[in-house]
Amino acid sequence: MTKMVDLLDEFGEATVVLTGGTMGSAVLSEINNSPARDTLDWSRVHFWWGDERWLPRGDAERNETQAREALLDHLGLDGSTIHAFPASDEGIDLDAAAEVYALELAAHAHEGATLPRFDITFLGVGPDGHVASLFPEQPGIRETEATVIAVRNAPKPPPERLSLTLPVINSSTRIWMVLAGADKASALGLSLAGASINEVPAAGVEGRRSTLYYVDREATAEVPENLTATEIFWTAADATD
Structure with missing residues (x-):
């Protein structure tokens, strides 16, 4: 919350990329339950997503739905700052949906840029090391030209998804990766x-x-302890930026 206040003071608005899954929802729920929640002017925060499951609007498994239930629907927003991926019941196919989101990204880019300024991007990491919907040994992790891709044959359900590409994710000023559980130790x-x-997209x-x-x-x-040296590894207690 402190970083968000600083960003709003510096730029007048802030842009956050959300992640899905259990950890993504848990983070947003914590923010929603925080006594400091209403001290922030959320109307000046733009929300995007790193990826989305190709499911109907409102489906309980969509990252958008989970984020709305955990936080966004509690903030009294008018919807103009919530940039959700298209849904499977909106009359377009998966490839067209990727193009729609790519165009929306471009439309909100600042002058002279091709993407919005992403101040903070949240990412979960799967046990296989995937981030967003960029899976090991699949073409998506090697994509360098497109900003948004259609994902088919994902190794976890649902098989069809939409995802930002790695160069877009790495354009973020700050990336906060959230991992919990012993099944994530290998990927970490x-x-x-x-x-x-x-082999390990998170790398x-x-x-x-x-x-x-x-x-x-x-x-x-x-x-190994040498990999958790503070210059490359952070916990919530360490983070100041």
Whole structure:
């Protein structure tokens, strides 16, 4: 919350990219339950998503739906600052949906840029090391030209998804990666060790100013101590930016 206040003071508005999954919803629920929630002018915060499941609008498994229930629907927003991915019941196919979101990104880019200024991007990390819907050994993680891709044959349901590409994610000023549980220990360790991006997509994530890891004890249980040095590894207690 403190960082958001600073961003609003500096730029007049802030832009946040949300993640889905259990951890994404948990983070937003914590913000919603915070006594400081209403001290922030949320009408000046733009919300985007790193990826989305190709499901009907309002489906309980959509990242958008979960984010709305956890936080966004409690903020009294008019909707103009919530930039959700298209849904499968809106009369367009998956490829067209990717183009629609790419055009929306471009439409909100600042002068001279091709993308909005992403101040903070939240990312979860799967046990296989995937981020957003960029999965190991799939073409999406190697995409460098497109800003948004259609994902088919994802190794976890649903198989069809939409995702920002890695260059777009890495255009973010700050990336905050959230991991919890022993099943994430391998992905965390390989990411910090500089594994192949094709094999561990999370290893390719790097914010322009900072990349912070917010983790629990279980996620670090098997990670060598030298990989959790403070210059490359952060917990919530360390983070100042």
